[in-house]
Amino acid sequence: MRTYAEQFGEFTVNLDYKDLSSDHIRSVKLHILDTLGVCFACSTLPYAQILIDIIRKEGIGEESTVISFGDKLPVRAAAFMNGSLAHGYNFDDTHIQAIVHPTAIIMPTVFSLGERGKIDGKTALTAITAGLEIVIRLGLGAPTMVQRGIDPNPACGVFGAVAAAGKILDLSPDQIAAAMGISGVMASGSMEWEADGSWSWCVQAGWAAQGGILAAQMAKKGFSGPPTILEGKQGFYNAFAGTGNYELKKLNQDLGQIWETAGLAYKAYPACQGTQAYIDCALMIRRDYDIDPDQIDKIECKVGKLIGIRLCEPAEVKVTPPNPDSAQTSIPYTVSAALIEGRVGIPEVSGDKIRDPKILSLARKVKITVDTAYDEGMAVRGWVKVWMKDGKQFVKEVNTSKGSPENPYTERDVMEKFMSNATMVLPEAKANKLAESVISMDELSDISKLMKLCKK
Secondary structure (H helix, E strand, O other): OOOHHHHHHHHHHHOOHHHOOHHHHHHHHHHHHHHHHHHHHHOOOHHHHHHHHHHOOOOOOOOEEOOEOOOEEOHHHHHHHHHHHHOOOOOOOEEOOOOEOOHHHHHHHHHHHHHHHOOOHHHHHHHHHHHHHHHHHHHHHOHHHHHHOEOHHHHHHHHHHHHHHHHHOOOOHHHHHHHHHHHOOOOOOEOHHHHOOOHHHHHHHHHHHHHHHHHHHHHHOOOOOOOOOOOOOOOHHHHHOOOOOOOOHHHHOOOOOOOHHHHEEOOOOOOOHHHHHHHHHHHHHHHHHOOOHHHEEEEEEEEOOOOHHHHOOOHHHHHOOOOHHHHHOOHHHHHHHHHHHOOOOHHHHOHHHHHOHHHHHHHOOEEEEEOHHHHOOOOOOEEEEEEEOOOOEEEEEEOOOOOOOOOOOOHHHHHHHHHHHHOOOOOHHHHHHHHHHHHOHHHOOOOHHHHHHHEO
16 A cells, blocks of 8 residues: 555646646635735744844855845745745634644745746646645644644645645655655644744744755655655654544545645634634624723633633733734733724734733733633634623624635635735735736746745
């Protein structure tokens, strides 16, 4: 029997653009557009300036464009930088059940290698599809690895980056399997950044992108790697998820017939997916009951024990976030910001706003109740109750957060989000031109034409 890495290699090599439906292609384009917008927004953050200052001094070679900044860098350096931009605001798409953010990894992988190789748009879309599908399926195989402190995004993401890179580099199925074996030593993702909101989590997508490219390049030259990397005794799942804590059938069940990419969700707010439904609830309470936030006595949020409670602890970090990353991964903070401000956008989770005394005072009034019913559906459900000082009580429950497949974004929603993010850096006319290029990228003979529009 072929190993799972070998099966992924065969799937990737055999995948052809003509196998993809027009609806699937349109969806992938919209996720690319969404992710590009996030890259522009994140390029304004302090961590991005630190990274670009470092990367500019590493290596020589004008191969691939760094989004927003416009530098031309060696392909792996550009992939690292673009992946790090794509995941910085926690505003990129996510597959809720798999707990991965695959477009932030796969898009930079394909655009960086593809620009250097001058590939056409159809090839890029096919490679992105292969990479996305593999990242998601690997995450679905063991979503509970987060309970061991392993972030599935970079851990699974490097294997998807291998597939996407392998498609562009024209690797054979066995070479892709070897590259996955090589990338097993690159798979990583400690979630200890949750303790204080450190910037280290911002680079996880970039690390996976550059690692996948390097592994594919090594395999192309004949470097070996174990094809049993996924299911082996000391392989990925036994090491990262633990014996008995994974389902290998998720990897190849209806592979190429059912597209798990259909389960990707957009983020309506620049915050962790687990906060999205709670923000929805808070905004609904403010809107529907026209409440005065100054008259709120207390707030209760019911959360699950798998994801929700992680966004409420440690309390001192989540109630008084020391930095934007902590604010973006806090239910008490984001719910309070929604009730006070009537919105949760980039300004509400960055800069001096995270020290706003009114928001922090309200966050201290949030009581967290663990209810395992909110583990169902993973991170799409939310429940918020507000008690007013006059005794009135208001409750809202959301079973499918805005942007999830069950409560989907429209194309207009995606475009509005992209324009809002991209115009933080680009003039409106240039942002519109970039959007048009992405939507018609299957007509491009060379994706470097699209990348030229990704500069300030």
